[in-house]
Amino acid sequence: MDGPSEGMYGRLRHECGRRADDLWEVSRTLHGDPELAYEEHRAARLLTGRLQQAGFEIEQGVAGLDTAFLARAGNGPGRCVALLLEYDALPELGHACGHNLIAAAGLGAALALHSVLDETQGTVLAVGTPAEERGGGKVPLAEAGVFDGVDAALMFHPGVHDWSWAPLTAQTQVRVSFYGQAAHPTGDPTRGIDALAALIQLFNTAAVVSRRLPSGSHLQGIVTDGGRVTNVVPAYAEGLFGLRAATSTALDALVADFGKWSEGVAVSTGTTVEVTRLGHGYAHFRDNDVLSDRFSEHIARSGIQLTQPAGGVFLGSSDIGDVSRRVPSIHPFVAILGGEESDHTPAFARAAGSDQGRTVMLAAAEALACTAADVLTDAALSARAWARLREKAAAGL
Incomplete structure (x- = not known):
């Protein structure tokens, strides 16, 4: 195929929309029951349970991490796209980084793709990545080869800016x-x-x-x-x-x-x-603008306009950097609070459980699903994404 049709985009958005209440229930459950890095046992059970019910094959304890998992659907000759789910919380502050929204959005995108795409169109991989806040679960997952054979790794992050990519050091x-x-x-x-x-x-x-x-x-x-x-x-x-x-x-x-x-x-x-x-x-985050631009186009349908980060601004570090060195990756920020606020605060934790959090989560799920479908069905787009990764790697960017 040479890319999804508007009809496929519509079906993906419909599949996310009809799951909206269930996805929000998942997000609220995670939000109300925060677990710290490497201790996210209830979160992993909740997420793998939803994926297993939908027909995904589940592998738990990946890379020696008790709370990491892989959920796979499809195994055809096509490409493979990974949707990254984070679900650890912060001490005393709970989900003050909004990982409950990341998990629910990735879950929604994976379920929608599985419902719409034919298995011959490729593989959907939902990757449970623990301990982003301390220790970096994606690092051992990457080193264990989880992303070998993956053509794109996609996630979003709630924030205080609407930025198409994350300036992470x-x-x-x-x-x-x-x-x-x-x-x-x-x-x-x-x-x-x-x-x-x-x-x-x-x-x-x-x-x-x-x-x-x-x-x-x-x-x-x-x-x-x-x-x-x-x-x-x-x-x-x-x-x-x-x-x-x-x-x-x-x-x-x-x-x-x-x-x-x-x-x-x-x-x-x-x-x-x-x-x-x-x-x-x-590692520093290596944005793949071929894919982050496509995500920006998709989320614009929900009325969210993403821009480039302000020049010279850096927002910390994340283990997504180690994934982005290996496969084309995206990590856009979508605001759930105003730019005068900050994450890792009680106000941000409240926003992660708010109506605005729900709105952003659903919009991100739809945009992730549509971007993943682009990768799986558009060989030229995937080739451009890989070329962009190699170009940035050669330049040390």
């Missing part, structure tokens, strides 16, 4: 350990080598250097060990730093520079230092 964490020598601060002041003073000097160095970091680069640190008593010079001090940069390559360079600053501080203070990069971190 690469991020990682670094632990810095300074080693000095304990002594009594007055009884033997020249013998002591203050590890905490070295760590504080690193904070001061970072504050100065941060002023000239390029756009998208940022670092923030906390003291995780600064000694135990005031009458002993600390022989050990430890800090944890979060580092971000506009691209994964820029992040690697920032980590290397941070290590040099730490070594310089150690030399100047007579301490020794260990700098340890913790885990994988997140």
Whole structure:
């Protein structure tokens, strides 16, 4: 086929619309029963239950994650599209990032596609991705090959802007350990080598250097060990730093520079230092504008007009970045609150359970379903999306 007809788009929107009450029930259930990262057992059961009832084949515990799942429908010779469902919540704030809406929209799109598309037109894959807020469940899923053979990975995110794509940075964490020598601060002041003073000097160095970091680069640190008593010079001090940069390559360079600053501080203070990069971190998000532009066209039918992000603005990091390095991916923002607000707040949590949240969720489900149908039935569009991914990868974007 060379793409869906207007009739198919209409059927997809109808299928999402007739499920609106059930999708909102799912969203409200998740909203009222928030579960933290890696603990989303009830959410995973709820979502896989709906998918299994519709005829999807379910695989649970994917990539060694108890609350990750794959739900597959169709297995024909055509392309495969993945709809990404997030469902973890934040401590104390619940669904203050709106993941209940992400899960319900992805669920609705998957069910609508399964109802409308012939199995020979390709495969619909609903991917349950836990722990976006802490740990990044998509990272081990990607490393386990879940997205091998997938032609597009689609999701939306509720927000405070109507943007066609998400300016999300690469991020990682670094632990810095300074080693000095304990002594009594007055009884033997020249013998002591203050590890905490070295760590504080690193904070001061970072504050100065941060002023000239390029756009998208940022670092923030906390003291995780600064000694135990005031009458002993600390022989050990430890800090944890979060580092971000506009691209994964820029992040690697920032980590290397941070290590040099730490070594310089150690030399100047007579301490020794260990700098340890913790885990994988997140890659930067590589938007596929071939597909995000198509999503924007589809959601415009619901009266939502998406624009480009404001230049030089970055909104944090997400594990969708690791998926976007492998397959054409989208991550548009659709506002459920005004731009003067922010997510990760009680106000945003309330909005995620509001009438506006329902409206946005349903519009996103319809647009995701239609965009997925484009990928599955339009070989030329899919080829352009892959070409765009390769082009951005070659340019390091």
